[in-house]
Amino acid sequence: MSGSQTVTTKRWIARDHFWDDYPPAFSAKLRGRIRKRDSFLCQRCRKSGWIVHHIDYDKSNTRFWNLVTLCKVCHGMTNWRRAYWNTAFDLLIQWKRNNKRR
Numbered sequence: 001m002s003g004s005q006t007v008t009t010k011r012w013i014a015r016d017h018f019w020d021d022y023p024p025a026f027s028a029k030l031r032g033r034i035r036k037r038d039s040f041l042c043q044r045c046r047k048s049g050w051i052v053h054h055i056d057y058d059k060s061n062t063r064f065w066n067l068v069t070l071c072k073v074c075h076g077m078t079n080w081r082r083a084y085w086n087t088a089f090d091l092l093i094q095w096k097r098n099n100k101r102r
C-alpha cells in the first residue's frame, strides 16, 4: 500500500508543481472543490488560477476555509512575508464565508 501512496504523491507533484509531500486528505477532489468555490480564479489578482494554497501554511490543515485558489505568480509571492499573506487571506476567506451565509 505504501508503494501506491508514493506513486500518487509523485503524480500530484507532476501535475501541480508541488515540491512537498501533501497528506492524502489534500486530494485532487478537494482541490477541485476549492477551485470551483473560487470560480477557478486567483483570489488575489482575479486571473485564472489553479494552485490551491494553504492559508496558514500548514499542509495538514485541509479544512475548506484554510484553502484558497491562486495563480502561479501570486502563489510565488506567498513564500515571503508569510504573516502578511496569512492575515490577508484570512480576512478574504472570512468575508467569503460570511457572504455565503447571508
Ligand SMILES: [Zn+2]
Residues within 6 Å of the ligand: 042, 043, 044, 045, 046, 047, 049, 070, 071, 072, 073, 074, 075
Ligand atoms: Zn494571481
